[in-house]
Amino acid sequence: MLIGSVSALINMLANGLASKNPFLQSAYVVVYAICIMVLISIFAYFFGWIERKVIAKAQYRHGPTYVGKFGIFQNLADLVKLIAKQKMVPGNADRVPFILAPIFLVSLTIFMLFLLPFSSSLQATNMGLGMLIIFVLIGFTPLLLFVAAYSSGNKYADVSAQRSVLMLLSYELPMVISIAAVFLLAKTYSISGIINAQSHLWFIALMPIGFVVFFIAMLAELERPPFDLREADSELIAGWLTDISAPYYALSLFLDYSRMFLGSLLIAIIFLGGWEGPALSGIIWLVGKAFIIALATILIRATTVRMRIDRILRFGWVWLMPLSLINLILAYLIMR
Amino acid sequence: MPLTRINIGPVHPSTHGVCRLVVDLDGDTVVKVEPHCGFLHRGVEKLVENRMFMQCPPYMEKLDYVAPMSVDELYVSTVEKALGVEVKEPAAYARLILLELQRLASHLFWFGATCNDLGQMFTGFMWGFRDRDIVLKLLEEATGQRMFYVNMRLGGLVRELPPDFAEHALSTMEYLEKRIPAYRNLVEKNPIFNERMKGVGKLSRSDAIDLGVAGPVLRASGVPYDVRKDVPYYAYSALNFRAKSASEGDNFARYMVRMMEMQESIRLVKEALRKMPEGSAMGMPIKLIIPKAKNRIAMVSRENPRGEEMMYLVADPEKAYRLSIRAPTFINLAALNRMAEGCRMADLFAIFSTLDLVMADVDR
Numbered sequence: 104m105l106i107g108s109v110s111a112l113i114n115m116l117a118n119g120l121a122s123k124n125p126f127l128q129s130a131y132v133v134v135y136a137i138c139i140m141v142l143i144s145i146f147a148y149f150f151g152w153i154e155r156k157v158i159a160k161a162q163y164r165h166g167p168t169y170v171g172k173f174g175i176f177q178n179l180a181d182l183v184k185l186i187a188k189q190k191m192v193p194g195n196a197d198r199v200p201f202i203l204a205p206i207f208l209v210s211l212t213i214f215m216l217f218l219l220p221f222s223s224s225l226q227a228t229n230m231g232l233g234m235l236i237i238f239v240l241i242g243f244t245p246l247l248l249f250v251a252a253y254s255s256g257n258k259y260a261d262v263s264a265q266r267s268v269l270m271l272l273s274y275e276l277p278m279v280i281s282i283a284a285v286f287l288l289a290k291t292y293s294i295s296g297i298i299n300a301q302s303h304l305w306f307i308a309l310m311p312i313g314f315v316v317f318f319i320a321m322l323a324e325l326e327r328p329p330f331d332l333r334e335a336d337s338e339l340i341a342g343w344l345t346d347i348s349a350p351y352y353a354l355s356l357f358l359d360y361s362r363m364f365l366g367s368l369l370i371a372i373i374f375l376g377g378w379e380g381p382a383l384s385g386i387i388w389l390v391g392k393a394f395i396i397a398l399a400t401i402l403i404r405a406t407t408v409r410m411r412i413d414r415i416l417r418f419g420w421v422w423l424m425p426l427s428l429i430n431l432i433l434a435y436l437i438m439r
Numbered sequence: 440m441p442l443t444r445i446n447i448g449p450v451h452p453s454t455h456g457v458c459r460l461v462v463d464l465d466g467d468t469v470v471k472v473e474p475h476c477g478f479l480h481r482g483v484e485k486l487v488e489n490r491m492f493m494q495c496p497p498y499m500e501k502l503d504y505v506a507p508m509s510v511d512e513l514y515v516s517t518v519e520k521a522l523g524v525e526v527k528e529p530a531a532y533a534r535l536i537l538l539e540l541q542r543l544a545s546h547l548f549w550f551g552a553t554c555n556d557l558g559q560m561f562t563g564f565m566w567g568f569r570d571r572d573i574v575l576k577l578l579e580e581a582t583g584q585r586m587f588y589v590n591m592r593l594g595g596l597v598r599e600l601p602p603d604f605a606e607h608a609l610s611t612m613e614y615l616e617k618r619i620p621a622y623r624n625l626v627e628k629n630p631i632f633n634e635r636m637k638g639v640g641k642l643s644r645s646d647a648i649d650l651g652v653a654g655p656v657l658r659a660s661g662v663p664y665d666v667r668k669d670v671p672y673y674a675y676s677a678l679n680f681r682a683k684s685a686s687e688g689d690n691f692a693r694y695m696v697r698m699m700e701m702q703e704s705i706r707l708v709k710e711a712l713r714k715m716p717e718g719s720a721m722g723m724p725i726k727l728i729i730p731k732a733k734n735r736i737a738m739v740s741r742e743n744p745r746g747e748e749m750m751y752l753v754a755d756p757e758k759a760y761r762l763s764i765r766a767p768t769f770i771n772l773a774a775l776n777r778m779a780e781g782c783r784m785a786d787l788f789a790i791f792s793t794l795d796l797v798m799a800d801v802d803r
Contacts, residue, residue: 162565337453409558411785
């Protein structure tokens with residue numbers, strides 16, 4: 104029943120988005136945006152829960168068990184607790200950017216997810232430069248994080264802000280170069296074009312080096328361990344979140360998970376063939392692939408220790424940068 | 440660039456208690472670390488002066504709450520020395536076994552805490568604590584308590600080791616023998632762990648001697664001084680014991696020394712269980728008014744998990760006139776500035792955790 108109604112909804116949306124009538128189409132774009140928001144929330148919720156469970160398993164614990172079956176409602180309970188708490192802005196903080204930066208970050212992330220297509224027919228827009236726009240927007244995230252950290256007036260957050268800039272220097276360039284190789288092979292900047300180019304062979308098979316570089320750069324971009332330097336809990340208490348009050352903290356958790364969704368979707372789209380797959384509908388394949396990547400990051404989180412900031416810079420320029428250049432050259436040779 | 444002065448602690452996730460560090464940073468580089476202690480000062484040395492000898496072990500145990508048995512034993516043997524009480528051989532073996540088990544529990548605790556401070560998401564922490572609990576279970580069987588045992592009496596223990604203790608201890612040791620390679624697998628093959636540990640927080644041999652650091656910190660700097668070997672007490676001289684040391688003096692050397700010590704402790708416990716003579720390990724029943732002290736001054740030193748701990752007791756015949764404790768952690772904390780000079784902010788906590796501090800022992 105549920106699956107039937109969901110697929111009916113997907114079909115209706117797809118037809119509506121493809122409609123010729125501009126009014127009808129824009130109405131459907133709004134509906135689509137709401138659906139994407141729901142999808143992000145569902146992913147964020149379950150990813151949060153599964154992360155807790157998997158990490159608990161790695162540590163011989165049970166994880167949440169009390170609220171609901173297998174603790175499935177634990178995150179909801181936590182959310183209610185966080186939202187119910189008092190909102191405060193520290194005296195040292197620069198009020199306006201401090202309050203606005205997390206909100207901007209969340210909206211930016213949701214906007215990027217809104218630009219992604221979820222299946223061949225389920226997309227708000229099919230821009231020729233889609234992927235390029237996504238990577239331009241991703242570049243803003245560390246800057247906004249810098250603003251959020253620097254405006255809080257806390258010294259730990261200051262250190263976190265400095266780190267945020269150094270991180271930007273170390274991984275952004277290899278990431279963009281490995282994407283350039285993808286553009287070279289797909290011969291297009293559009294997201295659907297990149298997925299269609301993989302209908303015979305996924306890009307992970309053509310560019311294994313590129314995949315590794317992009318995956319590592321994405322981990323750094325998403326602040327997943329071992330690159331979680333901005334909120335290194337054992338050093339900076341919580342980095343840029345140190346002085347943030349509970350409702351904003353809930354927002355930042357949501358931000359983390361939705362960025363996770365964005366990152367794993369991007370990896371799935373660029374290297375794992377996007378919505379390509381037999382039998383099931385495209386959106387299930389895409390979200391399923393994204394989920395497997397997210398699981399891999401959870402396992403990485405459970406085992407590695409944190410990297411040091413100067414080593415990340417070194418790692419980025421000594422390893423990731425040459426590897427991404429080699430990947431670019433190989434992609435050029437394959438293309439010819 | 441102007442220096443940034445950051446106050447870390449006394450409440451901070453990785454200061455292991457209530458240590459406060461005032462750190463001067465030049466960008467991300469540590470220029471100077473100034474540890475401030477005293478937040479956990481209870482005046483134990485003064486409390487002892489108003490109590491009978493055998494009222495004090497419970498206070499002593501709270502000094503080093505990660506390895507309470509070792510401080511308890513140190514205090515009781517200081518009193519024994521003042522009173523001239525001999526420890527019988529079965530009791531000496533039983534104490535040695537309990538002390539080594541305590542060392543295992545303490546080092547497992549340290550392993551977990553260090554993984555956490557390096558930024559691992561609690562995995563090493565939970566692994567270490569899980570196995571520490573198995574060792575604590577063993578100590579509970581022997582003493583009736585998980586944490587604060589108060590198990591030492593003059594001349595022996597409060598109670599005999601239970602009849603099936605040897606069997607349980609052997610099976611636990613076999614289990615731990617398999618576990619320790621698993622820990623080393625978890626972290627040593629990780630390139631980031633090696634990068635964070637090797638060559639960081641160096642303490643040279645001469646600095647280590649000048650600063651008077653003790654225990655694994657000293658041995659990791661290439662000074663193979665171990666009280667168990669150099670001034671053997673109990674049955675250490677009868678057992679095949681080798682002091683573990685390393686020469687690099689960095690974080691990784693301190694890690695390796697503790698890992699090797701755990702393996703050595705496992706071996707020691709097994710050997711001691713095999714060689715343990717028959718007989719009663721019971722000490723004198725608890726008597727608050729005990730024979731008058733024969734020696735006015737008694738000083739005993741022991742190799743505790745955190746290093747060489749010393750107690751200096753001046754006996755007013757029936758109670759302590761003055762007790763002075765040389766805590767290894769206090770002296771190791773003083774070496775922090777030397778080790779952390781010029782390191783990165785992130786490494787400060789790695790160095791801090793390899794010192795294995797217990798603030799209660801620092802502040803006394």
